[in-house]
Amino acid sequence: MSVDPCTNTGEDFDALPDHEFRARFRRWLEQHCPADVRRPAHRLRGQRAREWFRLLYRHGWRAPAWPREHGGMGLSIPKLIIYDEELDRAQISRTVDMGETHLGPTLMKLGTEEQRRLYLPSILNCEHWWCQGYSEPNSGSDLASLKTRAEKEGDDFIINGQKIWSSFAAEATHVFLLVRTSTEAVKQRGITFILAEMSTPGITVKPIINLAGDDDFCEVFYDNVRVPARNVVGRVGEGWAVSRSLLGMERLFIGSPRNSQIAMRALHSLGEVLGISGERAFATAWAELSLELHAVQCLYRETARVLGQGLNPENELSMLKIAATEHFQRVTEAMMDLAGEYGPIGEVPVGSDSVDIRQLYMLARPATIYGGSSEIQRNILSRRMLKLPND
Amino acid sequence: MGIMAAEASTVAGESGRMVRDGARGFVSAHHSMKRVRQVRTAEAGYSREVWTALAEAGWLGLRIPESLGGAGMGMAEVAALCDVFGEVLLPEPYIACGLIPCALLAGCANAPLRERLMHGVINGQQVLTVAWQEAPFHFHAGQCELTLSGEAESLRLHGGKRFVPAAVNADGYIVSVMHAGRFALVHVPASESASGITLHAHRLIDGSVCADLGFSDVKISASDILAEGEAARELIESAVGEATLAACAMLNAVADRALAIAVDYMGKRVQFGKHIGSFQALQHRAVDLAVRCALARAALNRALEEHAAGSTRAAADLSAAKAICSRTATLVTRSAIQLHGGIGYTDECDIGLYLKSALCHAAWLGGANAHGTRYMALRSAVEQPA
Numbered sequence: 001m002s003v004d005p006c007t008n009t010g011e012d013f014d015a016l017p018d019h020e021f022r023a024r025f026r027r028w029l030e031q032h033c034p035a036d037v038r039r040p041a042h043r044l045r046g047q048r049a050r051e052w053f054r055l056l057y058r059h060g061w062r063a064p065a066w067p068r069e070h071g072g073m074g075l076s077i078p079k080l081i082i083y084d085e086e087l088d089r090a091q092i093s094r095t096v097d098m099g100e101t102h103l104g105p106t107l108m109k110l111g112t113e114e115q116r117r118l119y120l121p122s123i124l125n126c127e128h129w130w131c132q133g134y135s136e137p138n139s140g141s142d143l144a145s146l147k148t149r150a151e152k153e154g155d156d157f158i159i160n161g162q163k164i165w166s167s168f169a170a171e172a173t174h175v176f177l178l179v180r181t182s183t184e185a186v187k188q189r190g191i192t193f194i195l196a197e198m199s200t201p202g203i204t205v206k207p208i209i210n211l212a213g214d215d216d217f218c219e220v221f222y223d224n225v226r227v228p229a230r231n232v233v234g235r236v237g238e239g240w241a242v243s244r245s246l247l248g249m250e251r252l253f254i255g256s257p258r259n260s261q262i263a264m265r266a267l268h269s270l271g272e273v274l275g276i277s278g279e280r281a282f283a284t285a286w287a288e289l290s291l292e293l294h295a296v297q298c299l300y301r302e303t304a305r306v307l308g309q310g311l312n313p314e315n316e317l318s319m320l321k322i323a324a325t326e327h328f329q330r331v332t333e334a335m336m337d338l339a340g341e342y343g344p345i346g347e348v349p350v351g352s353d354s355v356d357i358r359q360l361y362m363l364a365r366p367a368t369i370y371g372g373s374s375e376i377q378r379n380i381l382s383r384r385m386l387k388l389p390n391d
Numbered sequence: 392m393g394i395m396a397a398e399a400s401t402v403a404g405e406s407g408r409m410v411r412d413g414a415r416g417f418v419s420a421h422h423s424m425k426r427v428r429q430v431r432t433a434e435a436g437y438s439r440e441v442w443t444a445l446a447e448a449g450w451l452g453l454r455i456p457e458s459l460g461g462a463g464m465g466m467a468e469v470a471a472l473c474d475v476f477g478e479v480l481l482p483e484p485y486i487a488c489g490l491i492p493c494a495l496l497a498g499c500a501n502a503p504l505r506e507r508l509m510h511g512v513i514n515g516q517q518v519l520t521v522a523w524q525e526a527p528f529h530f531h532a533g534q535c536e537l538t539l540s541g542e543a544e545s546l547r548l549h550g551g552k553r554f555v556p557a558a559v560n561a562d563g564y565i566v567s568v569m570h571a572g573r574f575a576l577v578h579v580p581a582s583e584s585a586s587g588i589t590l591h592a593h594r595l596i597d598g599s600v601c602a603d604l605g606f607s608d609v610k611i612s613a614s615d616i617l618a619e620g621e622a623a624r625e626l627i628e629s630a631v632g633e634a635t636l637a638a639c640a641m642l643n644a645v646a647d648r649a650l651a652i653a654v655d656y657m658g659k660r661v662q663f664g665k666h667i668g669s670f671q672a673l674q675h676r677a678v679d680l681a682v683r684c685a686l687a688r689a690a691l692n693r694a695l696e697e698h699a700a701g702s703t704r705a706a707a708d709l710s711a712a713k714a715i716c717s718r719t720a721t722l723v724t725r726s727a728i729q730l731h732g733g734i735g736y737t738d739e740c741d742i743g744l745y746l747k748s749a750l751c752h753a754a755w756l757g758g759a760n761a762h763g764t765r766y767m768a769l770r771s772a773v774e775q776p777a
Contacts, residue, residue, distance in 0.1 A: 287763055287764070287767050288763075290766075290767060290770065291711060291714055291715060291763055291766060292686075294690065294708075294711045294715070294766075294770075295686040295687070295689065295690045295711075295715050296686065298686070298689035298690045298692065298693040299685055299686050299689035301689070301693065302689045302692055302693075316685065319681065319682045319685050322678075322682055323682055323685075323686060375675070377678075378674065378675045378678040378679070379671070379674070381678045381681065382671075382674035382675070382677060382678050385678075385681065386654050386674070386677055386678065386681060387654075387658070388654065388657060388658060388668040388669065388674050388677065389657075389658055389666040389668045389669045390669055391665040391666055391669035
């Protein structure tokens with residue numbers, strides 16, 4: 001085990017009064033957060049992201065939602081919201097850490113004792129950096145139709161196939177993926193959740209350039225990749241349920257209004273810098289988007305509270321995802337629209353930083369596609385919540 | 392969506408559930424959708440009999456302290472009550488003639504006047520309505536120009552008020568005035584109409600009635616002054632603020648119920664050999680409306696919470712809620728007509744009644760634009776967390 005001795009000082013942050021917790025975290029961020037992490041419209045990735053998480057880790061601010069027994073901060077929902085609000089206030093760049101948000105909680109729930117011991121500390125200290133292998137070229141929204149195969153051979157599984165949209169796979173040390181271990185009538189059966197090291201022979205990563213010009217997404221090819229059977233999480237053939245076991249904070253996160261808030265701030269700065277905030281079109285769009293953001297924030301808060309009561313507001317989570325991501329898009333559209341010629345040019349200096357209109361506009365596009373597209377969410381809500389007929 | 396609304400309005404908790412159950416019992420005993428059409432020809436726009444029953448069941452004094460003969464409940468319970476009244480389009484003016492006048496009487500410093508009027512108002516024998524608005528688009532209840540002139544024994548009221556809800560057949564009015572340069576609230580009995588009160592009624596699209604009132608040298612007794620100065624201003628602003636929250640609850644209930652009716656219809660109506668509710672285009676429309684309903688409900692719950700806490704952002708959140716709920720209810724109810732198709736355009740079909748109710752509640756106490764503007768002006772105080 002390689003737990004950094006500086007961390008998990010044993011302090012129970014959740015026991016602090018809200019205002020004190022807020023003040024402590026705010027002060028810490030002010031004192032320790034490096035300047036290059038304070039670029040809210042940018043995504044922090046790779047080595048810099050890992051360094052930032054290590055810094056949080058050394059000072060006991062890592063993995064706020066994880067229980068303390070697993071080395072996290074063990075914060076309850078109201079504190080998690082404060083934590084998030086303070087990150088937002090300090091204008092911290094957006095980060096993606098699939099180990100913290102996805103794999104860790106899954107292992108806590110369904111992993112073996114050995115898997116937890118092996119992986120959880122390494123997620124916390126960033127020795128391991130995880131990516132996800134779910135989607136395939138012909139299995140996007142219809143994920144359960146996935147075809148990447150894993151054949152049992154002695155104590156191992158041999159994986160063959162292709163995954164796509166694996167974010168930051170080129171930087172990852174490990175991958176958690178869904179593979180087909182049997183073909184049965186119900187396509188959700190016969191899927192298995194398995195862990196692999198990216199350095200395993202037979203894995204090839206090919207980055208994909210997206211519309212924002214970044215190479216976040218990757219194609220990952222699996223060619224006779226040998227993985228020990230002890231890397232299966234949950235039971236063989238029950239991987240679909242394992243991948244769906246993430247509820248609560250992980251799903252709340254995807255409907256967080258944070259991206260919208262960042263974009264709204266950028267829109268506000270643009271209005272000032274370009275001298276258009278007094279114009280009627282700007283004022284109208286600004287007022288409308290502000291009001292809508294308020295409503296999304298209220299729904300976010302309420303959904304978080306219901307989650308905190310130990311309930312599973314699955315319909316609210318789906319509605320929140322639709323509302324938050326579509327609002328984020330509308331803000332970036334207004335930005336592009338109002339900025340005139342500056343829109344396609346892109347970068348507009350704002351103080352010591354800049355707003356990249358093009359990049360925000362493009363960053364907002366996939367928000368309504370990943371994590372269950374807006375249309376898939378609507379299909380689900382129409383059946384599950386409104387009970388509309390299928391005929 | 393009604394499906395969640397009943398469960399998700401957790402703000403009031405157990406007491407809210409009790410209010411809701413009790414109100415449902417009242418409604419099933421005294422109300423039917425037929426009445427919503429009948430009141431269109433009723434002079435007052437509602438039934439005085441049902442009003443009395445409403446009073447006798449104790450609903451009018453819900454928010455009044457127990458020491459003054461009420462039930463001592465908060466705005467969350469009032470919102471739960473409006474949830475039930477809104478979903479069945481109860482025509483009786485609970486907010487205008489129950490909630491607001493009761494709040495003014497309960498909070499006023501003139502104890503003898505309170506004693507004289509409160510009992511009758513809670514019992515339903517005296518219907519009071521509050522006249523504070525003087526111009527369209529004006530919803531600052533603490534500002535007015537109508538002047539009460541003269542001294543103690545010779546007080547005279549001269550001027551007018553507009554859009555006074557449920558003014559026809561009211562037994563009296565509580566009127567905001569300027570008296571000797573100070574804001575004040577006075578009680579004006581309607582029996583004085585022989586001596587100088589004129590009433591010009593407007594029938595609203597939902598069948599309710601409001602009126603423009605004219606006062607021509609109406610004699611006022613000094614004992615009828617409820618409150619004066621800053622206290623009077625705070626009193627009416629607070630009462631109208633609470634009424635606005637209640638109106639939001641009505642709007643949400645109207646929207647939720649209209650969507651539930653449309654969704655139900657989509658599961659029954661067959662075209663092209665299929666239930667129209669199985670068509671994805673319609674399903675997605677319905678879901679979008681449900682999302683709007685959930686957002687509006689969350690905005691109201693937030694406003695109720697901040698109101699109860701007396702927080703600095705209460706006023707901004709109230710305006711945000713009224714803007715959002717007004718816009719949502721009109722969007723959802725008119726979309727519900729579209730989801731019905733041709734039948735939705737008939738007077739026979741209930742869905743149109745929901746649109747009409749939404750239009751009235753959306754415009755009353757400041758519409759989406761007015762409150763949206765006010766929210767933008769107030770939100771700067773909100774944006775910076777402590």
